[in-house]
Amino acid sequence: MTVPDFQTMNVASHQSKAMILFIMKTLCLLFLLMPTTAAMGQDVDWKTTVGEAVDTLQQYLRFNTTNPPGDVTEASNFLQKLLEKERITVKRYEAAPGKVNLAARLKGTGKAKPLLLLHHMDVVPADASRWDGINPFGGELKDGYIWGRGAIDMKGTGVLQLYAFLTLARQKVPLDRDIIFMAVNDEEIGGTMGTRYMIDHHYEKLDPEYVLDEGGFGSREIFVNGKLVFGISVAEKRALWLRVTARGVAGHGSQPHDQNPNDKLMRALNRLFSTSFPTVPNPVLDALVTKLGKLEPNQFTNAIRQTTVSLTSLRSGVGDPPKANVIPSLAVATLDARLLPGMDAEAFLADVKSRLGDEIEVEVIHPASQSVVTPHDTVMFRALSGAITRHHPDATVVPMIIPYGTDSRMFRLRGAKCYGILPLVLSTALATSIHGDAERIPVDQFETGIRIYYETLLEVAAP
Ligand SMILES: [Zn+2]
Structure with missing residues (x-):
């Protein structure tokens, strides 16, 4: 039988007391830092919200907003009515007949500059003969997808933004900055009557610190095969x-x-x-390669690297x-x-x-367009990354430069920090349906998509 060494025991119990105290303090701190469950949308009826979003997108896709000619009168009336039904004031800015832009605003205290949710209502043409009997303007719900030109680019993205925006309004969340939901026309042919017009004529009404736009997405195949990666666009080539x-x-x-x-x-x-x-050294590219290592060889990763x-x-x-x-x-x-x-x-x-x-x-x-790179060490980038990884714990989130153009380039030139992201996981087939044939969006990802936007807005705009 051995006699216990009291001196050692004493030290050990001191150590464990200190350890318990440390754990308790850490837990308290974590609790304080953690957004409350109510604030993270635990009390939102997401099933109903998703049902509404699906129905809204189906209807939205039925307005043929092919550009050219890009007449968005009916589509913008539809969005306006929907917002007004929620008692949200909508401002219409008509750059030319049929070339309508809409802006709806949730008022904040004005402590910080606005956050702008941006999407375009116009779409590229669709060759219906190549859509396997599906009407590109039918808004059909089939096999778990909503099919139609603009399902992803960009009416679908706009609807996910819209339901995050409406959920904030319905929850009456106090905001320390305005959140603006803006629907523009003309993006697919350069944005003259859309974002260009809004920036040239109404910038003082917008003046956003942050813009959430299209550009990036999540994929298990495109960046690194077998690894879930969300690329958030911070610049354009x-x-x-x-x-x-x-x-x-x-x-x-x-x-x-x-x-x-x-x-x-x-x-x-x-x-x-x-x-x-x-090529030239580029910090965004360095961050991407450091996090992901060797990229999958394909036309997309080739284009974003050089x-x-x-x-x-x-x-x-x-x-x-x-x-x-x-x-x-x-x-x-x-x-x-x-x-x-x-x-x-x-x-x-x-x-x-x-x-x-x-x-x-x-x-x-x-001539070579100017290109401004949005920094990725911001509250917004961290909020987006946090929301994405809460819903996709295996995801790696990286900043990236996209090879195509979006309206963000015009906002970046005015000093706004713009991030392009569709918070969904796209297969290669879905990604190639953008501007291609049989464009479609998976309905089973609507809830995560809306919630990623919603949680990001909460973190960046709610005090
Ligand atoms: Zn687009």
Whole structure:
């Protein structure tokens, strides 16, 4: 039998007392930091909310807002009525007949600048013959999806935002900043009558600190296969469009000569694409690669990592259809270059010209747009990441630069911090249905989608 060593026991009990005290303090602190269950939406009837959102999206998709012409009168009337039924005041801003923008506002104390929920009502055209018998403007609910042009881009995203917004209104949550729900037109053709118009004519009424827009999404396949990643867009690549022309001497196809413009253009384009384009260090890209490691090789991850150039058109020949036995005097191609933010556009253009050679004329059709990068060490980015990982504990959230354009670029130039995110997990098939065929959104993710927005709004706008 051994005699207990009292001195050791004493020390041990001191240690455990200190440990218990530490745990209690930590728990108290955690409790204080934790949003209350009521505030996180535990008392919201999400089933009913989701039912309403599904019904709203089905109706919203039935308004054909194809752009061009992009008439959103009926679609905007529909949203306006829905908001007014909830006693929320809606302001209409009509840039031109049919080119309507709407803004609805939940008032805060004004302690902080507004938070803007942004979506566009217009959609790209749909080729109904390729939709397997589904009407792109039918708003059909089938096999767990709502089908229609705009189901994801961007009426679906807008409806998820709307029900987070309406839930806040119904819960009468006190806010320390205004939350604005804005529906614009014209995004799909550059935004002149939509966001551009609102920024040029009504910016002082908006003046948001934060904008939540489209751009990013979650995927288990696209970033790293088998790993759930949500990419939140914080910047866009800069589009630079070029027309390149080769001139030569026309002649008979039976007698080849060295002044054929098609030969010149082909050789020049071969030189252009023979080596990859130089890249620039980028902190957003570094953060993404550090968190994810090796990315899945595909066209999306290729485009978000580097400057790219697409050969988008080739025109030549004499007559229509072009004569097979005539050498033309002209060959023209267009190039769509997308530059990473921070890249010197002049130096890039000089590089392109030197690769193409002296014989080729290069004309800038669209100069490199400016690109501002939104920082990702903000309350909003952390709130979004937190809400996403609460609902998807296995998710990794990263900031990213998107290869396509959104209305956020205009708000970023005015100093607003913009984040592009559809808080849903998209398969590759769903992601490619955007601007493609059979666009659809999974209904079983509506609740998480709305709640991620709702919790983010609570954290950023409720004191
Ligand atoms: Zn869109």
